Amino acid sequence: MRDTLDRCFLAHPRSVNETYVEHAGVAFRVAGRLFGASFAAAVHAIFPFLFVTTASTAIKTLHDEIAARSKAP
DSSP states (O other): OHHHHIIIIIHHHHHTTOOHHHHHHHHHHHHHHHHHHHHHHHHHHHOTTSSTTHHHHHHHHHHHHHHHHHHOO
């Protein structure tokens, strides 16, 4: 049971040098930013003159930040 809990909840955060709470915080921040980008893209679909580059810029920025985190020691 303890091994299962460790594997399910702690192994991945540990593999990226974070605690469970730190990892959850990062994941929630990413989710929030993706939600914002998704909202901007949905609005842009209806009103093409709004949020012209918002979603793509957010995705590129997130990609760069996540890639930099994976390269950090």
